Amino acid sequence: MNQPQADVARHLDAAQFEAGQVSAGRLEHVLRRGEFAVTAELDPPDSADPKDVFDRATLFGSAVDAINATDGSGANCHMSSVAMCALLIRAGYEPILQISCRDYNRIAIQGNVLGAAAMGVSNVLCLTGDGVQAGDHPEAKPVFDLDSVSLLGAIKRMRDERMFLSGRKITSPPRLFLGAAENPFAPPFEFRPLRLAKKVAAGAQFVQTQFCFDVPMLRAFMERIRDLGIDQSCYILVGTGPLSSVRTARWMRRHVPGVHIPDSVIARLEGARDQRAEGRQLCIEIIQEVREIPGVAGVHVMAYRQTQFVPEIVHESGVLKGRAGGMHCPAIGASSD
């Protein structure tokens, strides 16, 4: 479709974007300051022991600005994202609360948002969520009362208009930095940038993408994003992660919804003497390449079962340029308990 670009720009809330910081969080602060941000995903524990969360968070060291607390990722049951956020805040980290529309209706979601904000959560990532068939409870009822776009709109309304979807007043609104996900590597490719514009119009201020293993494809996507001016209205963090072996790569390609791994990556891993090291090297190279793409504001590292390698990957890529991530910024501090 060749509508004028102004048409999309009209939907983008540029004025609000340029206004002051909406959250008390470190992530928004780092991004607004123009630093290259690093976020990472925490593997959620299958236990009721808080130590399991603390131990995993410690592995990130001072390499990340915020930690994503996943919400039943892959439709598998784990410790809840709200609880993980509360624990991470207790330990001094800055979490990103992931909310998946798969498991809750609008009443539960809005209640959780208020509760999370009350505990000091500053960032929310609004997701549709994988279908239940992908996980360990395929017989469960999929909820999907809202979708990711209407979820963004609902939380934006809670924050900015101080009301629930029902219109009922909220006395003290949640101060949240709103995020969304995008997959530049899944069809319909021409619609993806417009769909992202829709999310930004609905309230998204940052975006974390699906795993990027195909940099030329990401470049093409980002070109369209810049044409539409979306990078001026929201911060784009590109998803990356180390592949531990060619077997894992093949498995992910087949079983993880929306993951695109080109044959060249498979071939490179296959030819390597140490596949695990090669996977990490590939991840570092992708981070460095992605960093040079105009409009990319950061990276989001998803190192499933390889969390211990995240600091090494981030530091070797050089994206932090000597600055330390890790514990949240004392200058802001409001997200501590």
Place this chain on the structure above:
Amino acid sequence: MPSALYAFEPTGRRAGNRVGAARRSWSVRHARLLEFLYCRFERVLIASGLVLRWIGFDRLEAPVASIERAVKGALFDCRMCGQCILSSTGMSCPMNCPKGLRNGPCGGVRPDGRCEIDAEMPCVWVMAWEGSLRMRCGDRIRQPQIPIDHRLKERSSWLAVSRGEHALDGGESGS
């Protein structure tokens, strides 16, 4: 009634939906024609609002809803969500998405354009994009849609249009 079994609530994978997929494929391929016909029909609906009000919307609800279900079921594999947005989704009924997404595709669409959940079904939103490219007002696909109202399930969207509850050119407009 059988259609209640296929309620628009996302129920995950639905078996035996090949006929429905063929219908949806046809309606997307003829999105331009269907858009033209619906624009005419919408004017008739709005113009006849007063007459329908005189007959009584409550009295009309059941018979009109059953006609609507039959017509739109045959054309679009309609799920009778009661708040039709076909004009904003390239004439591809979004309630056939197993996640019930009304604002665009999820991130799990397969490389061949098929559904994450049902590998044999083309993604509703891949089709919606194709349909919207054929339509005069296809850029409506860019408008954010509000959350669905579950109370309107099985009710007539046509009567809602004639009552003036759907805007003529708004994102709410349907079929």
